[in-house]
Amino acid sequence: MQDIQNIVILTGAGISAESGIATFRGPGGLWEGHRVEEVCTPEALAHDPDLVHRFYDLRRAALANVVPNAAHDALARLDREWSGELLIVTQNVDDLHERAGATRMLHMHGELNSALCAACDTRVAWRESLPPGSACATCGAEALRPDIVFFGEMPYRMEVIERALSRADLFVSIGTSGAVYPAAGFVQTARYHGAQTLELNLEPSAGSVYFSEVRLGAAGVLVPEWVEALLTQA
Numbered sequence: 001m002q003d004i005q006n007i008v009i010l011t012g013a014g015i016s017a018e019s020g021i022a023t024f025r026g027p028g029g030l031w032e033g034h035r036v037e038e039v040c041t042p043e044a045l046a047h048d049p050d051l052v053h054r055f056y057d058l059r060r061a062a063l064a065n066v067v068p069n070a071a072h073d074a075l076a077r078l079d080r081e082w083s084g085e086l087l088i089v090t091q092n093v094d095d096l097h098e099r100a101g102a103t104r105m106l107h108m109h110g111e112l113n114s115a116l117c118a119a120c121d122t123r124v125a126w127r128e129s130l131p132p133g134s135a136c137a138t139c140g141a142e143a144l145r146p147d148i149v150f151f152g153e154m155p156y157r158m159e160v161i162e163r164a165l166s167r168a169d170l171f172v173s174i175g176t177s178g179a180v181y182p183a184a185g186f187v188q189t190a191r192y193h194g195a196q197t198l199e200l201n202l203e204p205s206a207g208s209v210y211f212s213e214v215r216l217g218a219a220g221v222l223v224p225e226w227v228e229a230l231l232t233q234a
């Protein structure tokens, strides 16, 4: 790992698994008892807003019962101590990276603790349950929805992510199955721009072959080891 200045890290559900948050593509293919199309599409929101809102209310409430694990802590340490550029891009909608102390990060698939006005696009921090028809404080429309990127919608901050990937010397993917684009394609973008690429995951992801190095194991073990080695060598 020589000549590394700029790092981009992509995280997925696997990094929060050891905190007790279920991953998406576990055995059975159901997410908390639902097919993902039932709760994670614009059509589902239009067709059954009560179900979709209740589902995310439960996920939001569940955040109170979980804490960051050693992998989140290690990335927060890297954020504090790394003098080069760093961007942590998470696909997760939990808040465990920020609760661990990471700041150089963004949520490309949205956040449980945020509501989005479908009428005027205003975002507002939201910690409670969010009944369908809740009014936007900015425009007054009764159109607040969970601030989650549903299937078929454009992930957030793509220009920032693309720019960071184009400058990256090292791209690291942690705890993601590589099943959902555009995140699954970041490894190829980073490689195209000359970055080293490292996967840290429990099992090989769908895109494992694109990584220059793959380490298999639990994020709570692999991530602290990797961060320690990187900071010691730097």
Ligand code: OAD
Pocket (backbone or CB within 6 Å): 011, 012, 013, 014, 015, 017, 018, 023, 024, 025, 026, 036, 040, 091, 092, 109, 148, 149, 150, 151, 174, 175, 176, 177, 178, 179, 180, 200, 201, 202, 203, 204, 205, 217, 218, 219, 220
């Ligand atoms: P997945 O559930 O598809 O994949 C989780 C990955 O984490 C799998 O490859 C597991 O092997 C791995 N894993 C599980 N436990 C782990 C551990 N302790 N340490 C390391 N790795 C572990 O979740 P994502 O790839 O994050 O989108 O899913 C991507 C997107 O699909 C999500 O952001 C979500 C979903 O639809 C939206 O909500 C928009």
